[in-house]
Amino acid sequence: MNSLKFSALQDRKPVKINVRGEDICVTRIGDEVFAIGDVCTHSDASLSEGDVTDFKIECWLHGAEFDLRTGEALTLPANIPAKTYQVNIVDDVVEVQVN
Numbered sequence: 001m002n003s004l005k006f007s008a009l010q011d012r013k014p015v016k017i018n019v020r021g022e023d024i025c026v027t028r029i030g031d032e033v034f035a036i037g038d039v040c041t042h043s044d045a046s047l048s049e050g051d052v053t054d055f056k057i058e059c060w061l062h063g064a065e066f067d068l069r070t071g072e073a074l075t076l077p078a079n080i081p082a083k084t085y086q087v088n089i090v091d092d093v094v095e096v097q098v099n
């Protein structure tokens with residue numbers, strides 16, 4: 001559980017949150033919110049500091065791109081998908097499910 005407000009999220013401006021010890025990159029695109037593991041699967045960089053284009057986020061360190069919807073690693077040097085998390089929006093609160 002976290003207190004992230006949907007209305008406080010800016011479009012395509014990812015933020016890092018921590019839920020039960022897991023760093024998670026949360027990105028609003030239009031009326032949807034996507035959550036993937038914040039640590040790039042290539043090395044130790046924070047994906048929430050990257051740029052978002054369409055449904056892709058680009059790691060700022062070496063440029064790997066990930067699909068925010070599926071976590072798929074779209075370009076090298078990353079070849080391991082990012083973990084994805086289910087997101088629910090309830091009364092303006094963004095709930096990221098961590099199992």
Ligand code: FES
Nearest residue numbers: 040042043059062
């Ligand atoms: S750390 Fe993300 S592409 Fe290298």
